[in-house]
Amino acid sequence: MHPQVTDYISNAGNQQEILQTIRQLIHETVPAVTEEFKWGRPVFRASRDFAYLKTAKAYVTLGFFNYQKLNDPGNLLEGTGKGMRHIKLKSINEIDNHLLTTWFKAASIN
Template sequence: MDQKVKNLLDDWEIDNPALYEIASSVRTKILQLADRVGEEVKYGGILFAAPIPFCGIFVYKQHVSVEFSHGAKIVDPHGLLEGKGKGRRHVKLHTLEDIENKHLTDYLRLAQKAAE
């Protein structure tokens, strides 16, 4: 693990253990998507690429946002994507249960395909 990634995760754990737990679980899911998923700290979060950048995790005061770099290309099967910009979309997670309830694994796979 990159030292900058470790430092950011440590900061999140200290600042808000509940949100850190969500972010850490999401990170694990992302890293399991492909054989080689790169990660880097950028814009205050962790960005992921396999090899093209496709998503990122950002921790805010009351939620974790999973941002999809090419989210506007995703046909939203569950109607949960938020955002109206040219390219990006996101899903907000408030609890660990939201990871499953908001079909995050589906969105991660779709985001990875949209980036290709």
């Protein structure tokens, strides 16, 4: 676990629980995951960057690089960039462990 990521989560106020839950789920799902602190946010990497976390005033953004690998039948992913999409999580209850586990596995594969 990267110390700057730990500090980021520790200083996230009421969003700590969401951030910590997602961080733990990533580590449980992707065996070779490493953490980095880039662009002012936690970035998760296997053979390359696959996900990031970012806090905002009312939600946590969970972003995915190479989103094309993700199956999103519910059209939950937002964004218009070439290679990245994200979801916004406003509460711990919005975390769908099964869906996120599937996405983390798909996104982290080369």
